[in-house]
Amino acid sequence: MVKWSLSPLKSREKTGANNLMVTIGLIYDRIRWEEKALINASKKAGISLKTVDAKKIYINPSENTKTFQEAFGSIVIQRCIGYFRGLHITAILENAGLTVINSFRTSLTCGNKLFTTLALTKAGILSPKTLVAFTPETALEASDKVGYPAVLKPVVGSWGRLVALVKDRESTQAIIEAREEIRNALLHIYYVQEFVKRPPRDIRIIVIGKEVVAASYRHPPPGEWRTNVARGGTSKPCPVTNELKELALKASEAVGGGVLAVDCMEGPNGFLVHEVNGTMEFRGISSTTEVDIAKKVLEYAVGVAKK
Amino acid sequence: MKAKCLECDADLEIPDDAVNGEIVSCPDCGTDFEVSIKDNGEMELKPAEIEGEDWGE
Numbered sequence: 001m002v003k004w005s006l007s008p009l010k011s012r013e014k015t016g017a018n019n020l021m022v023t024i025g026l027i028y029d030r031i032r033w034e035e036k037a038l039i040n041a042s043k044k045a046g047i048s049l050k051t052v053d054a055k056k057i058y059i060n061p062s063e064n065t066k067t068f069q070e071a072f073g074s075i076v077i078q079r080c081i082g083y084f085r086g087l088h089i090t091a092i093l094e095n096a097g098l099t100v101i102n103s104f105r106t107s108l109t110c111g112n113k114l115f116t117t118l119a120l121t122k123a124g125i126l127s128p129k130t131l132v133a134f135t136p137e138t139a140l141e142a143s144d145k146v147g148y149p150a151v152l153k154p155v156v157g158s159w160g161r162l163v164a165l166v167k168d169r170e171s172t173q174a175i176i177e178a179r180e181e182i183r184n185a186l187l188h189i190y191y192v193q194e195f196v197k198r199p200p201r202d203i204r205i206i207v208i209g210k211e212v213v214a215a216s217y218r219h220p221p222p223g224e225w226r227t228n229v230a231r232g233g234t235s236k237p238c239p240v241t242n243e244l245k246e247l248a249l250k251a252s253e254a255v256g257g258g259v260l261a262v263d264c265m266e267g268p269n270g271f272l273v274h275e276v277n278g279t280m281e282f283r284g285i286s287s288t289t290e291v292d293i294a295k296k297v298l299e300y301a302v303g304v305a306k307k
Numbered sequence: 308m309k310a311k312c313l314e315c316d317a318d319l320e321i322p323d324d325a326v327n328g329e330i331v332s333c334p335d336c337g338t339d340f341e342v343s344i345k346d347n348g349e350m351e352l353k354p355a356e357i358e359g360e361d362w363g364e
Contacts, residue, residue: 083361158363
């Protein structure tokens, strides 16, 4: 059995349901600015949107496709803030025959920085030089090899959490020891990256399907080197040049496509893609562009549904 | 709608157009709560989930 509850709110959100034949699902576990934007855009465009709070359901994976479609909609936009929660739900829904935006493959690849690096490298896309190690000792050796300053990143995680800029061997040792103390197997996979000599900003490019819809510079807040908007980084308009467009589409394709935010930096020898976000936050970039990103995401989902 | 902070008992204002799952913060103590809308339309506040190690985008 698939359990879900239809609250009066969800009924209200169905306004305009008759305008289109498809119902788009939105599975979430927290209403961020982006989820609110999607809900509001669906009302404005008369797109039928079924919202499901992942925290309030349990699922029997062996139910048939029709039952799943009734519970979640025919195409599901998966936007859980918890990566593993979203990834596992995506696995179930795809297995049941539903199309999920983003797909399991895309979500898996984007949710893990190492898997992203592998996909980008395979596609011939430049990314910062990266070494990977599996013990504290070899992690230190890898950092020495990359040279200081180096950047230590957890393979899974977001918003710059535990991303450390290490300037010497001693501070690297301290970071490694601290991570070893945390009982989380994923933190014991060491992903060590060169610190790219770049202007103090990076570039976020939004790709929806085959369309590059917007780009922004992200600047770190004072006293910080990480550009994450969740850490107080600010977005400024960035022209979408043909070079950026091409790069973003290539990166999107490399990770499996869908609705994505490609993050790159301006290295001494050209752009380096360091991350592709599978559950992109677009509040920051929305302040720099006239493009209604939420509307574009919904239109893409409707397009996929009609295929 | 008015509510009381479950932590410090301060007055909290839940916007009428609040969406199921939306977060409201207590203006006094800063605790985050999730707006939960029941089947009968009633709103209640639940302690919000705290940031997980896999949270993000």
